[in-house]
Amino acid sequence: MPEIKHETFMKRCFNLAKRAEGFTNPNPMVGAVIVKDNKIISEGYHKQAGEKHAEIVAIEKAKGNLKSATLYVNLEPCSSFGRTPPCTEKIIKSGIKKVVIAMSDPNPAHNGKGIEILRKAGIEVIEGILKPEAEDLNRVFIKHITKKIPYITVKSAITLDGRISDYTGSSKWITSEGLRFYFHKELRSKVDAIVVGINTVLKDNPLLSARRSDNSYYKKQPVKIILDSKFRIPQDARLLREIKSDVIVVVGDDVTRTRKKKFLEAMGVKILPQPLKNGKINLPRLVKDLYKLGICHLLVEGGGKVISSFLEEKLADEIYLAYAPLIIGGRNLFYCGREMKLSRGIRVKNLSFKKFDNQIIIKGKLNYVYRNNKIPR
Amino acid sequence: MPEIKHETFMKRCFNLAKRAEGFTNPNPMVGAVIVKDNKIISEGYHKQAGEKHAEIVAIEKAKGNLKSATLYVNLEPCSSFGRTPPCTEKIIKSGIKKVVIAMSDPNPAHNGKGIEILRKAGIEVIEGILKPEAEDLNRVFIKHITKKIPYITVKSAITLDGRISDYTGSSKWITSEGLRFYFHKELRSKVDAIVVGINTVLKDNPLLSARRSDNSYYKKQPVKIILDSKFRIPQDARLLREIKSDVIVVVGDDVTRTRKKKFLEAMGVKILPQPLKNGKINLPRLVKDLYKLGICHLLVEGGGKVISSFLEEKLADEIYLAYAPLIIGGRNLFYCGREMKLSRGIRVKNLSFKKFDNQIIIKGKLNYVYRNNKIPR
Numbered sequence: 201m202p203e204i205k206h207e208t209f210m211k212r213c214f215n216l217a218k219r220a221e222g223f224t225n226p227n228p229m230v231g232a233v234i235v236k237d238n239k240i241i242s243e244g245y246h247k248q249a250g251e252k253h254a255e256i257v258a259i260e261k262a263k264g265n266l267k268s269a270t271l272y273v274n275l276e277p278c279s280s281f282g283r284t285p286p287c288t289e290k291i292i293k294s295g296i297k298k299v300v301i302a303m304s305d306p307n308p309a310h311n312g313k314g315i316e317i318l319r320k321a322g323i324e325v326i327e328g329i330l331k332p333e334a335e336d337l338n339r340v341f342i343k344h345i346t347k348k349i350p351y352i353t354v355k356s357a358i359t360l361d362g363r364i365s366d367y368t369g370s371s372k373w374i375t376s377e378g379l380r381f382y383f384h385k386e387l388r389s390k391v392d393a394i395v396v397g398i399n400t401v402l403k404d405n406p407l408l409s410a411r412r413s414d415n416s417y418y419k420k421q422p423v424k425i426i427l428d429s430k431f432r433i434p435q436d437a438r439l440l441r442e443i444k445s446d447v448i449v450v451v452g453d454d455v456t457r458t459r460k461k462k463f464l465e466a467m468g469v470k471i472l473p474q475p476l477k478n479g480k481i482n483l484p485r486l487v488k489d490l491y492k493l494g495i496c497h498l499l500v501e502g503g504g505k506v507i508s509s510f511l512e513e514k515l516a517d518e519i520y521l522a523y524a525p526l527i528i529g530g531r532n533l534f535y536c537g538r539e540m541k542l543s544r545g546i547r548v549k550n551l552s553f554k555k556f557d558n559q560i561i562i563k564g565k566l567n568y569v570y571r572n573n574k575i576p577r
Numbered sequence: 578m579p580e581i582k583h584e585t586f587m588k589r590c591f592n593l594a595k596r597a598e599g600f601t602n603p604n605p606m607v608g609a610v611i612v613k614d615n616k617i618i619s620e621g622y623h624k625q626a627g628e629k630h631a632e633i634v635a636i637e638k639a640k641g642n643l644k645s646a647t648l649y650v651n652l653e654p655c656s657s658f659g660r661t662p663p664c665t666e667k668i669i670k671s672g673i674k675k676v677v678i679a680m681s682d683p684n685p686a687h688n689g690k691g692i693e694i695l696r697k698a699g700i701e702v703i704e705g706i707l708k709p710e711a712e713d714l715n716r717v718f719i720k721h722i723t724k725k726i727p728y729i730t731v732k733s734a735i736t737l738d739g740r741i742s743d744y745t746g747s748s749k750w751i752t753s754e755g756l757r758f759y760f761h762k763e764l765r766s767k768v769d770a771i772v773v774g775i776n777t778v779l780k781d782n783p784l785l786s787a788r789r790s791d792n793s794y795y796k797k798q799p800v801k802i803i804l805d806s807k808f809r810i811p812q813d814a815r816l817l818r819e820i821k822s823d824v825i826v827v828v829g830d831d832v833t834r835t836r837k838k839k840f841l842e843a844m845g846v847k848i849l850p851q852p853l854k855n856g857k858i859n860l861p862r863l864v865k866d867l868y869k870l871g872i873c874h875l876l877v878e879g880g881g882k883v884i885s886s887f888l889e890e891k892l893a894d895e896i897y898l899a900y901a902p903l904i905i906g907g908r909n910l911f912y913c914g915r916e917m918k919l920s921r922g923i924r925v926k927n928l929s930f931k932k933f934d935n936q937i938i939i940k941g942k943l944n945y946v947y948r949n950n951k952i953p954r
Binding site: 536549558 | 735736737738739740742743744745747748749750751885888898900902903904905906907908910911912913914915916917918919920922923924925926928930932935937939941
């Protein structure tokens with residue numbers, strides 16, 4: 201079988217896996233296809249944590265003898281009991297004699313074990329087909345399972361001269377309505393939580409939910425997290441009134457306003473006290489705590505100071521910048537954090553971009569490592 | 578003949594006209610084709626000021642009887658004696674009975690006169706084929722002939738967060754070498770002059786010439802203009818040593834350093850004293866003077882303060898921003914001029930963009946007019 205076929209079937213696995221984007225956390229996105237005589241005879245994907253793994257779905261759907269069939273799956277099959285029995289067992293029992301995978305399980309506790317078990321059972325295992333693409337697909341999973349903190353995406357709408365709002369503080373109309381809903385679909389409906397600073401709440405009074413242009417709600421709604429060291433959140437903030445998902449207000453651990461706390465907690469809001477560092481919330485510590493609360497993918501939406509802090513702390517993994525066709529000047533910069541030498545600046549790799557209405561969206565992965573004083577291209 | 582044909586032949590005129598891009602100033606770029614039985618039988622373009630107009634070249638090259646032929650030309654033929662005799666006369670004599678033009682002559686002194694003369698001579702004239710494209714092609718000509726100041730293009734290489742250099746002042750490596758030469762080809766080799774501030778000279782010591790990657794020179798070299806109110810230019814600046822084109826140093830009219838002046842003038846440098854306004858060179862006045870010196874297309878290359886001044890004064894017509902995939906922070910902003918409300922910001926229209934190496938070039942036309950408080954899309 202020529203290698204090109206492996207890639208074709210693996211791409212099908214990716215596409216199946218993506219159907220559950222946003223719903224599998226803390227699990228990875230996985231798709232599987234079973235191929236016999238160069239034809240797909242069965243396929244499956246992992247719908248959400250707790251439900252059947254992709255391989256199991258595909259094997260159970262397959263009819264007939266699988267001895268001459270090949271299983272394609274974008275991630276090494278699991279070999280341990282989690283919420284479901286190990287996939288390796290099911291594969292061995294199915295009679296399949298060949299398994300093609302894109303990448304091994306990034307979880308250090310499992311890495312390679314599933315492959316070993318399959319091989320010991322006499323199954324041929326081919327590894328590494330479209331590995332970079334598979335790693336990109338499951339970048340959220342890889343990050344959180346290895347680092348025990350969420351994958352962090354930063355999104356900001358800015359002017360061509362890097363301003364996030366004008367001198368009056370207004371950021372209305374920086375992005376078109378269409379672009380706002382594009383980001384609801386592309387990001388808000390897929391991440392586990394959105395974080396903003398209290399100033400964004402005080403100034404813009406946003407809902408922070410994931411909606412369509414007809415104002416209907418996406419199935420998955422992000423947890424809303426407000427960084428509010430001094431506990432200034434108004435009790436009538438819109439995001440509190442429209443509770444479609446959990447709200448976490450991160451406050452300094454010196455905050456004592458018990459009555460307001462009780463009032464908000466009675467509304468279902470979680471108050472998360474955090475020790476402050478120089479009067480500010482310690483973000484590296486906070487993201488660990490958020491991960492313990494089940495947040496695998498965190499979206500940082502603003503304002504400039506919050507975004508800058510996540511960048512300065514080298515916590516952000518990827519960035520979406522939507523440039524509006526405007527030059528406005530002023531002090532409200534998208535990045536207002538520590539200044540760096542060119543050779544030591546934060547780099548954005550794997551740059552891609554698209555035009556949306558009259559705006560340009562630039563997307564890339566953040567890279568805080570430098571090896572020499574040249575900017576790599 | 579279906580209208581689509583008119584457009585096909587007109588596009589050919591544009592392509593012919595563009596062959597002389599950068600060489601026709603103060604004249605427009607003009608191409609002409611003669612069509613008989615739906616086939617091009619002759620074509621021509623205006624090579625440079627003083628040489629034959631496009632229509633003349635095409636008519637002189639054409640063989641046979643032109644009675645049934647149509648002349649396509651992207652600009653209304655001239656009707657007056659300039660450096661060459663009027664084209665209308667030649668067209669009438671040629672026997673051509675139909676002329677298709679894209680736009681009338683924007684020069685208020687000639688506008689419509691050529692068309693009138695042709696029609697009076699019994700020639701059918703069709704106007705307005707691909708007019709917006711024709712106007713874009715000759716935007717430099719339209720601007721300077723109607724406003725008596727140069728068309729002004731701003732170019733800047735910046736980081737994703739809007740910085741033009743890091744806190745040490747270094748801007749080396751913001752753009753890749755490939756991109757620098759792309760701009761030499763795309764802009765420097767086509768404009769009449771480049772202007773930079775004295776700080777750019779002191780800091781980067783640039784050549785400001787138009788070169789290819791093998792360091793060979795383009796045929797057309799821009800005049801180099803330095804804004805240097807206090808006359809600080811070092812006598813050994815590289816741009817003075819490598820004189821392939823005129824150099825103009827714009828100084829305050831209070832500057833007296835006669836010896837340095839004489840020294841530079843002996844090298845062929847033009848010292849242009851200008852009255853200062855709040856200690857700064859008065860740009861609206863300066864550009865008028867530059868136009869009188871024959872500069873029809875001016876490229877503003879930096880630094881941030883010079884670019885910001887041209888934008889603040891609403892003098893810039895179009896902008897090229899090359900974003901490098903970096904975030905660096907600091908005070909050296911691309912735009913550090915007057916702050917504006919979002920609704921009154923400088924708008925960039927006709928946005929286009931392209932990826933170059935790992936950078937993104939955004940190009941658009943600057944628009945300082947606003948009608949309501951919404952940003953148009």
